[in-house]
Amino acid sequence: MTFEQFTGTATYLASPELRDAVNVAVALERPLLIKGEPGTGKTMLAEAIAEGLGLEFLSWNIKSTSKGHDGLYVYDTVARLNDARFGDRDIGDIRRYIKLGPLGRSFKSAERVVLLIDEVDKADMEFPNDLLHELDRMSFQIDETGETVTATQRPIVVVTSNNEKELPDAFLRRCVFHYIAFPDEDLMRDIVQVHHPEIEEELLRQVLIAFYWLREQTELRKRPSTSELIDWIAALRRAGVRKEAMEEKLPFLGVLLKHEQDLGSVAGPRARRAGVLH
Amino acid sequence: MFTDFLYHLRGRGIQVSLTEWLPLMRAMAEGHARANLTVFYHLARALLVKRETLYDLYDQAFAEYFKGIEAQFDLSEELLDWLTDPVLPRELSAEEIAALQALDLDELRERFDQRLREQTERHDGGDRWIGTGGTSPFGHGGVNPAGIRVGGAGGGRSAVQVASDRRFRNLRSDRVLDTRQIGMALRRLRRLGKDEGPEELDLDATIDESARNGGEIDLIFGPPRRNRIKLLLLIDVGGSMDPHADLCERLFSAAHAANHFQHFEWRFFHNCVYERLYTDIFRRRGDLTADVLKRIDRTWSVILAGDAWMSPFELTHLGGAIDLFHDNRETGLTWLQRIRDRCPNSVWLNPEPKRIWNAPSARVIREVFPMFELTLDGLSEAVDVIAGRRANQPLDAAIGQWTH
Numbered sequence: 001m002t003f004e005q006f007t008g009t010a011t012y013l014a015s016p017e018l019r020d021a022v023n024v025a026v027a028l029e030r031p032l033l034i035k036g037e038p039g040t041g042k043t044m045l046a047e048a049i050a051e052g053l054g055l056e057f058l059s060w061n062i063k064s065t066s067k068g069h070d071g072l073y074v075y076d077t078v079a080r081l082n083d084a085r086f087g088d089r090d091i092g093d094i095r096r097y098i099k100l101g102p103l104g105r106s107f108k109s110a111e112r113v114v115l116l117i118d119e120v121d122k123a124d125m126e127f128p129n130d131l132l133h134e135l136d137r138m139s140f141q142i143d144e145t146g147e148t149v150t151a152t153q154r155p156i157v158v159v160t161s162n163n164e165k166e167l168p169d170a171f172l173r174r175c176v177f178h179y180i181a182f183p184d185e186d187l188m189r190d191i192v193q194v195h196h197p198e199i200e201e202e203l204l205r206q207v208l209i210a211f212y213w214l215r216e217q218t219e220l221r222k223r224p225s226t227s228e229l230i231d232w233i234a235a236l237r238r239a240g241v242r243k244e245a246m247e248e249k250l251p252f253l254g255v256l257l258k259h260e261q262d263l264g265s266v267a268g269p270r271a272r273r274a275g276v277l278h
Numbered sequence: 279m280f281t282d283f284l285y286h287l288r289g290r291g292i293q294v295s296l297t298e299w300l301p302l303m304r305a306m307a308e309g310h311a312r313a314n315l316t317v318f319y320h321l322a323r324a325l326l327v328k329r330e331t332l333y334d335l336y337d338q339a340f341a342e343y344f345k346g347i348e349a350q351f352d353l354s355e356e357l358l359d360w361l362t363d364p365v366l367p368r369e370l371s372a373e374e375i376a377a378l379q380a381l382d383l384d385e386l387r388e389r390f391d392q393r394l395r396e397q398t399e400r401h402d403g404g405d406r407w408i409g410t411g412g413t414s415p416f417g418h419g420g421v422n423p424a425g426i427r428v429g430g431a432g433g434g435r436s437a438v439q440v441a442s443d444r445r446f447r448n449l450r451s452d453r454v455l456d457t458r459q460i461g462m463a464l465r466r467l468r469r470l471g472k473d474e475g476p477e478e479l480d481l482d483a484t485i486d487e488s489a490r491n492g493g494e495i496d497l498i499f500g501p502p503r504r505n506r507i508k509l510l511l512l513i514d515v516g517g518s519m520d521p522h523a524d525l526c527e528r529l530f531s532a533a534h535a536a537n538h539f540q541h542f543e544w545r546f547f548h549n550c551v552y553e554r555l556y557t558d559i560f561r562r563r564g565d566l567t568a569d570v571l572k573r574i575d576r577t578w579s580v581i582l583a584g585d586a587w588m589s590p591f592e593l594t595h596l597g598g599a600i601d602l603f604h605d606n607r608e609t610g611l612t613w614l615q616r617i618r619d620r621c622p623n624s625v626w627l628n629p630e631p632k633r634i635w636n637a638p639s640a641r642v643i644r645e646v647f648p649m650f651e652l653t654l655d656g657l658s659e660a661v662d663v664i665a666g667r668r669a670n671q672p673l674d675a676a677i678g679q680w681t682h
Contacts, residue, residue, distance in 0.1 A: 016320075017324075020310070020317060020324070021320070021324040024305050024310050024321060024324060025324075027305065027308060027310065028301050028304065033328070035330055077489030077490055078485060078489055080489065081488070081489040081492075081493055084492065084493060085493060163462065164462055164465065165462075165465075172328035172329070173295055173297045173298055173328070174297070175328065176324045176325055177325075177327065177328045177329075178324055179333060181446070219524075
């Protein structure tokens with residue numbers, strides 16, 4: 001058992017299943033694919049792994065225009081053209097115009113790194129398949145110079161997806177997959193206490209009741225997430241809202257709910273419910 | 279037993295490939311399951327199940343398979359047995375055979391034996407094998423290496439109990455959907471024009487080629503990369519559709535928010551389409567259906583959303599419209615056929631489950647339009663049919679018998 005054990009960090013609490021998924025992906029040297037509701041810490045996981053294992057962290061944020069090749073290297077032909085016409089630099093050496101992308105740098109690094117490929121689903125449907133070969137072999141060739149870059153230390157690859165597109169099966173088969181379920185009340189309590197260590201017990205209890213009640217409301221267009229809960233508590237504490245006030249009406253709801261219709265639809269029932277309780 | 283589990287999962291609709299199964303064997307041989315069924319439950323899920331929409335199926339399959347036998351189930355022995363005499367699926371792809379050849383089963387077995395010995399020693403030493411201090415190879419559910427209590431369900435809950443909870447039921451893709459999911463399905467509704475319209479200057483490719491040519495300008499033209507989908511959405515409102523109003527509203531708002539169509543129009547109708555279509559759900563303002571149809575052509579697609587639940591008279595009889603004062607001079611069916619003839623690339627989405635699509639009116643409508651359930655799966659199928667990625671398949675076998 002020589003593989004490193006990821007156990008979460010002081011600020012990132014990972015459930016046992018998530019830790020197992022991370023560790024098995026590290027041991028099997030397979031990409032770890034992470035999905036989950038927005039705000040469940042998909043992106044932060046990769047940083048936490050880097051921090052927890054003491055490795056360097058590289059991030060590749062995917063956009064709709066991203067191409068698989070960009071992650072390996074970019075040949076800056078325009079800069080070379082510009083130099084040829086107007087510059088006085090030596091344009092004979094093409095290597096000066098080859099810039100390694102995040103994936104390329106993660107291969108070239110002498111130390112093992114953690115590479116985050118963030119929101120892979122934003123790119124074209126075929127994007128993940130374009131990376132398969134390189135991720136399997138952990139090496140690629142720079143056509144322009146004939147140089148081959150081979151990873152000396154296989155990077156730990158974490159891929160996140162928001163489900164905007166179906167990922168190709170061939171890609172999925174090679175991944176270790178984990179879906180981060182929305183935290184239950186106990187885990188949420190721990191998470192909140194990491195961010196607000198001095199929160200009053202009674203306020204925390206009230207806040208969590210209200211928060212999970214809100215999430216159960218089916219008419220909401222967007223359910224509030226963990227990060228919004230943390231912000232909401234920060235707002236409540238800064239304004240010095242007393243716990244009694246929580247029972248009447250939820251203050252600063254705009255921090256939790258981002259759609260106007262959601263604010264409208266929740267205000268009514270909550271008031272009614274509060275009336276029943278008293 | 280191990281291979282049985284593979285077949286069990288496949289039989290329950292989780293298409294596990296050997297490319298996924300072998301890494302699980304390797305992970306177990308390396309001790310990742312810690313001889314503990316709860317850990318095995320998560321480990322197998324991470325390696326075999328790649329979509330959260332299948333988590334619920336996996337939970338069911340797992341609970342079914344391990345119920346009753348978990349007490350005497352010894353993972354290490356089972357794995358050892360399997361390694362001695364591996365039974366493998368018969369139909370293998372080239373990729374799978376390559377994966378199999380890369381894995382030396384004898385070596386794996388040796389590593390596993392060694393791991394087992396190591397495990398006993400470490401147990402006694404108590405510095406590695408996390409948990410309650412016992413030497414039982416079964417370990418203990420939900421034990422946490424960092425010593426932080428996480429989740430209320432830790433401690434004594436067994437893997438089968440966890441699986442039986444079916445916590446991922448809401449992620450199934452055959453259930454009804456929310457706005458975001460609809461929006462995502464609609465985003466797949468794109469057909470990029472290749473043959474229509476004049477070619478456009480591809481600026482990036484031009485710069486790229488010119489630079490490669492050492493500054494010699496080389497103009498590159500290509501087909502326009504615009505989505506050619508033009509969509510008319512017709513939604514049934516009122517009457518038997520009231521229970522589905524919320525769902526239809528989501529469909530509407532998602533389609534409305536999807537700004538990637540070349541053209542998008544919408545109208546409302548009540549029960550069946552007649553000579554007028556409405557722009558508001560109270561059906562006060564509207565246009566003549568003929569006028570709406572005049573503005574669209576074969577390149578448009580029409581999505582009709584409704585429960586196709588009406589009296590046959592509403593479809594086939596003159597004056598049969600549900601509103602008494604509405605004396606339609608052409609039958610509903612005529613209008614539906616007219617829409618289909620105008621835009622052959624049209625589908626009907628039904629919020630009711632398939633099994634009750636055998637109502638006489640739904641049967642008639644299914645002869646005019648391909649019909650799909652208004653669920654994530656149904657919508658995806660419909661989108662693929664519209665975008666020409668798949669042919670519509672008849673589904674009568676799946677529909678229950680209609681009885682009065």
